[in-house]
Amino acid sequence: xxxxxxxxxxxxxxxxxxxxxxxxxxxxxxxxxxxxxxxxxxxxxxxxxxxxxxxxxxxxxxxxxxxxxxxxxxxxxxxxxxxxxxxxxxxxxxxxxxxxxxxxxxxxxxxxxxxxxxxxxxxxxxxxxxxxxxxxxxxxxxxxxxxxxxxxxxxxxxxxxxxxxxxxxxxxxxxxxxxxxxxxxxxxxxxxxxxxxxxxxxxxxxxxxxxxxxxxxxxxxxxxxxxxxxxxxxxxxxxxxxxxxxxxxxxxxxxxxxxxxxxxxxxxxxxxxxxxxxxxxxxxxxxxxxxxxxxxxxxxxxxxxxxxxxxxxxxxxxxxxxxxxxxxxxxxxxxxx
Numbered sequence: 001x002x003x004x005x006x007x008x009x010x011x012x013x014x015x016x017x018x019x020x021x022x023x024x025x026x027x028x029x030x031x032x033x034x035x036x037x038x039x040x041x042x043x044x045x046x047x048x049x050x051x052x053x054x055x056x057x058x059x060x061x062x063x064x065x066x067x068x069x070x071x072x073x074x075x076x077x078x079x080x081x082x083x084x085x086x087x088x089x090x091x092x093x094x095x096x097x098x099x100x101x102x103x104x105x106x107x108x109x110x111x112x113x114x115x116x117x118x119x120x121x122x123x124x125x126x127x128x129x130x131x132x133x134x135x136x137x138x139x140x141x142x143x144x145x146x147x148x149x150x151x152x153x154x155x156x157x158x159x160x161x162x163x164x165x166x167x168x169x170x171x172x173x174x175x176x177x178x179x180x181x182x183x184x185x186x187x188x189x190x191x192x193x194x195x196x197x198x199x200x201x202x203x204x205x206x207x208x209x210x211x212x213x214x215x216x217x218x219x220x221x222x223x224x225x226x227x228x229x230x231x232x233x234x235x236x237x238x239x240x241x242x243x244x245x246x247x248x249x250x251x252x253x254x255x256x257x258x259x260x261x262x263x264x265x266x267x268x269x270x271x272x273x274x275x276x277x278x279x280x281x282x283x284x285x286x287x288x289x290x291x292x293x294x295x296x297x298x299x300x301x302x303x304x305x306x307x308x309x310x311x312x313x314x315x316x317x318x319x320x321x322x323x324x325x326x327x328x329x330x331x332x333x334x335x336x337x
Contacts, residue, residue, distance in 0.1 A: 011172065012033075012037060012189065014185050014187075014189075015033075015159070015189040016030065016033055016034060018030075018157070018187075019033055025202065025203060025204035025232070026202070026204050028199050028202060029198070029199050029202060029204075032199070033191075036191075036193065036197060037191075040165075040192050040193070041192070046165045048165075048166070049165060051095070052095070052096060052165070052166060052169040053169070054095070055091075055092050055094075055095025055096050055169070056092065056095075056096070056169050056172060056173060057092075058088050058089075058091050058092035058095065059088070059089060059092045059173060059176055059177075060085045060088045060089065061180070062078050062080060062081055062085060062107070062177070062180065063078065063080040064078045064079055064080045065077070065078045065177050065180040065181040066078065066181055067177060067178050067181035067182070068152075069148045069149060069151055069152030069178075070149070070152040070153075071105075072103065072118040073102065073103040073104055073105040073110065073111075073118070074102070074103075074104050074105070074145060074148045074149070074174060075104075075105040076104075076105065076106050076107055076174075076177040076178075076181065077105075077107060078107060081107045081108070085107075086107055086108050086109065089106050089107060089109060090109050092173065093106060093109060093111060093173070093303075096166065096169050096170050096173065097303060097304070097305075098114070098303065098304040098305065098306060099111050099113045099114070099143065099170065099303040099304055100113055100114045100115055100142060100143070100304055101113055101114075101115050101117045101142035101143050101144075101145045101146075102115070102117060102118075102143070102145050103116070103117075103118065103145075104145070104174065106173075106177070111303050112301040112302065112303055113145075113301065113303055113304060114298060114299065114300070114301060114303075114304035114308055115297065115298050116296070116297045116298075117142075117145045117146060118145075118149075119297050120146075120211065120240070120297075121146060121149050123289050123291065123332070124238065124240065124288070124289065124332050125149075125153070127288040127289070127332070127334055128207075128236070128238065128334070129207070129236050130153075130154070131150055131153040131154050131155045131207065132153070132154030132155075133154065133155075133156045134154075134155050134156060134206035134207050135155070135156055135157045135158075135159075135204070135205050135206050135207075136150050136155050136157070136158045136159070136205060136206065136207045136208070136209065137158075137159050137160075137161070137198070137205040137207075137208045137209070137230060138150070138158060138159070138160040138161070138208075138209045138211075139160075139161055139195050139208065139209060139210040139211075139213055139227070140161070140162055140195075140210065140211060140212055140213040141160030141161065141162045141167070141171075141190060141209075142162055142164075142167055143167045143170035143171050143174075144160055144167070144170070144171035144174060144175075144188070144190050146209065146211070147160050147171075147188050147190070148174060148178070148188065150209075151186060151187075151188050156187065157187040157188070157189075158187065158188045158189070159188075159189050159191065159205075160188075160189070160190045160191065161190075161191050161192075161193040161194065161195060161197070161198060162190065162191075162192065162193075163192055163193065163194050164192070165192050167190065167192075168190050168192050171190040172190075175188065195210075195213070195223065195226050195227075196226070198226070198230055199230075200226070200229050200230075201229045201230075202229065202230040203229065203230065203231065203232050203233070204230065204232060205230055205231050205232065205235060206231075206232060206235050206236070207231075207235060207236045207237075207238065208227050208230055208231050208235070208236070208237050208238070209238045209240075210223070210227055210237070210238070210239050210240070210241075211238070211239075211240035211241075212240060212241065213241070214239065214241035214242075214266075214273075215241055215242045215258075215264050215265065215266060215267055216263050216264065216265070217265065217266075218265050220265070220266045220268075220276070221276060221280065224239075224276060224277060224280055224282075225280060227239070228280060228281070228282065228337055231337045232337070233337060234336060234337065235336065235337050236334065236335070236336055236337075237282065237334070237335050237336070237337060238332065238333075238334050239273070239277075239332065239333045239334070239335070240330060240331070240332045240333075241273070241330065241331065241333075242258075242264070242267050242328055242329065242330055243267060243268060243269055243270045243273060243290070243329055243330065243331040244267050244268070244269050244326055244329060245269065245326065245329065246269035246271070246272070247269060247271055247272075248269065248271040248272055248274075248275050249269075249272055249275070250268070250269045250271075250272055251266055251267065251268045251269070251272055252266075252267040252268075252325065252326070253265065253266060253267075254267075254323070254325060256323070257323055258321060258323065258325055259309075259312040259313075259321045259322070259323075259325070259328060260307070260311070260312045260321075260322065270287045270290060270331040270333065271287075273331070273333055274286075274287060274333060277333065277335050281337075282335040282336065282337065283335060283336045283337070284334075284335055284336045285333060285334075285335040286333070286334055286335070287331055287332070287333055288332050288333070288334050289331070289332050290329060290330065290331040290332075291329070291330055292327060292328065292329050292330075293309060293327075293328040293329075293330060295309055295310050295318075297309075309328070313327060
């Protein structure tokens with residue numbers, strides 16, 4: 001099957017219809033989202049899109065699917081899976097490698113992703129306002145692992161944005177079997193956008209997550225403002241990012257790379273980050289957790305065979321990166337608008 005505009009309309013028709021309803025806060029975005037999707041998928045397609053589509057089409061239709069969105073691994077099971085179907089699922093999953101965020105369990109196949117994203121969720125989830133009935137934006141959502149956990153926690157609708165087009169296909173693989181399990185399309189959508197592509201001043205979401213994004217932005221205050229402007233008054237912002245140990249006012253700006261990453265710009269202390277947010281007008285700003293990333297949480301696996309955290313740390317002193325910076329410390333800040 002060839003990629004066409006109609007093909008991508010198939011993935012997004014329910015989201016577009018929702019956003020284009022009259023007299024609701026998403027109508028502003030609904031007026032431009034079809035053109036945005038055309039631009040990303042049709043006018044400027046990724047060179048691997050056809051290969052990913054071919055892999056996706058290998059996923060078989062399976063009867064009697066059950067899904068569990070509240071386990072460590074987002075899990076799909078069925079008592080009707082044949083050995084041939086399992087082989088097709090395995091081939092499709094391998095065609096969508098590398099898998100970075102998860103884990104997932106597709107029938108007999110455990111996808112051990114680079115990141116144990118479930119560990120992050122387990123640390124953050126106890127501090128959240130209830131997600132039941134909430135409309136959520138997940139910025140930098142990756143393959144959508146946390147979006148499925150949000151739906152499992154009772155979210156009414158979840159929209160994720162992430163510019164990686166491979167993540168879209170990984171997300172749609174899970175969505176295919178969630179749909180078969182539930183008998184209808186779930187209200188969860190991944191858009192291949194950057195945060196800058198979300199309309200400013202939308203003021204529509206109840207909760208916005210930004211996890212692992214801030215340190216990639218050249219202007220962290222602009223990113224915080226973007227998050228602030230898409231949340232309804234009284235809504236919640238959940239910010240998880242790399243930080244350094246230190247007092248208010250301390251910030252690390254790497255000269256070149258940080259942990260082998262070129263696109264790391266600002267690593268404030270958690271107290272400095274809270275200061276920035278209060279200065280911008282966020283309310284009830286609080287640090288809810290901090291942790292050093294371990295070699296068990298981020299690692300090379302059979303599903304992600306490239307370099308990972310152990311290759312980014314000083315082999316003689318794991319408290320430092322290979323560049324001599326402090327090893328990755330992450331903090332989660334929650335605030336209201």
